[in-house]
Amino acid sequence: MAGKRNTSTNRKQQIIDAATDLFANNSYERVTMSMVAKACNVTEPALYRYFSSKEKIYEAVLLSLSLKVDLEELAAWIKASRDIEEILQEIAGHILNNNLKHTELSRLLLLSSLEHRTLARQVFTAVRLPYIDLLIDELKRLREMKLIRDVNPVITARCFIGMIMDCAVSKNLWGKMQGERFQIEEVIENNVPIFARGLKE
Amino acid sequence: MAGKRNTSTNRKQQIIDAATDLFANNSYERVTMSMVAKACNVTEPALYRYFSSKEKIYEAVLLSLSLKVDLEELAAWIKASRDIEEILQEIAGHILNNNLKHTELSRLLLLSSLEHRTLARQVFTAVRLPYIDLLIDELKRLREMKLIRDVNPVITARCFIGMIMDCAVSKNLWGKMQGERFQIEEVIENNVPIFARGLKE
DNA sequence: CACAAGTTAGTTAATAATCATTAACTATTT
C-alpha cells in the first residue's frame, strides 16, 4: 500500500509548510498531530522521525518565518531617501507584500504571541522588531536633518508598524465590513500619507 | 463538608468572571472546565447546572464583554467638538481607559476573533465596530465643514481604531522593549497628534 | 408555627473521546 518514499529534507519541509498553514488558522492546541500528518499524507508517528515533539514542529515553523525577514535590501533603499512619506510607504509595502504576503503569517505571529507567552518575545523579536528598529533609525536621522517634527521615535515607530500589522491581520480576518472590501494598496495609499503629513515639520 | 450554598445568580456571575480571567490569559482550548471549577471553588459538574457546555460559558463571557461597550456619552461629547485632534484623543482615551482598562479584555477579544472564526464577526461587531462607526461619522462631518482633508473615512477610521487597539494589546504583551516602557498617556500624547495633523487641511 | 415534600446546588465516580507519544515491525532505498 505504501509504495513511494519521500526524501528526508523534502518531507521535513513539507511538514513545516503544512504546519505553518495549520497554525496560521488554528491555535496551537487546536492543531493536532493527526491534522499535520493528514496534510502530509503520512501517519502520525512518521512525524516523529523529523521532529521529536509537536512543540518542536511549532518552533521550526516560527524559525522558518523569522528567517524570511530580510531587511538588508529595504534598509539600503530607504537610507537613500530624505522623504518620510516615501520611507513609510516602502516599509508598509515591504511588510504587506514581501514578508507577509501570505497573510497567514501575520495571523500566526499575532496568534502565537498572544497565547504562548514564552515564545511571544522571540516571535516579536524575530519579525516585528527589525522593522521597528529600522524605522527608529530613520526617524532619528530625519529628525537630525530637521525634516520631521520632534516625536518620540520609539513610540512612533512601534505605533506605525503596529498599525500596518493590524491592517494585514484585519483585512483578511474581518474582510468585508461596513459593506466595503479594500485592497492593501488602497489602505496604504490612504493611511501612509496621513501619518507622513503628521510627522512633517 | 459541603456547608454553605451559593445563590444561582451569584454563582453564574462568579463563573463568568472566573472564566473571563482565564480566557483572557489562555486560549480557548487551554482553559479547562477543571480550571474554571477550581477558580470558583466548586467541582466541574456543578458548572453544568449553569451552562450546558464549555462553549456556552465562552459565549457568556463574550456577551458580558460586549454589553460593557457603551458609547452614548462619548458620542455626545464628541459631536460638540470641531477639532479632530480632540476627537481622536477622546476616542483613544475611551478605548484605552474606559472599556479596555482591564487589558485582559483586549487580549481576549483579539484572541477569540483570531481563533474562533464564527465568533470573530460577532466580537468585532460588538467591540470594534461601534468605535469605527462613530469615527466614520465624525470624519464625514468634519470633512463637510472642510476641517479635514479628503480621506476615505472608512479606511481611516478602521486604521485609527486598529492602531489604538494594537497599542492596548502590545503594551501589556510586549511590555518593556527596546529598553523602554511607556505609559498609555505617553503613547496617546505622541501618536494622536501625528494622526490628527495628517488629517488637517 | 411546624414540618413534610419538592426543588435547587452541590458532590463523587464513571464514560467516552481525543491526543501526543512510543513500541515493534515492515518496506524501500542505497
Add this chain to the structure above:
DNA sequence: AAATAGTTAATGATTATTAACTAACTTGTG
C-alpha cells in the same frame, strides 16, 4: 546488508460530559 522512511497498534494522560446520589434551602399545608 545496512540504513532509512514508513506502517499498525498500543499506552497513558487529559478532557468534556453524564449518571447517580446527597445535602441544603423553600414552600405549601396542617
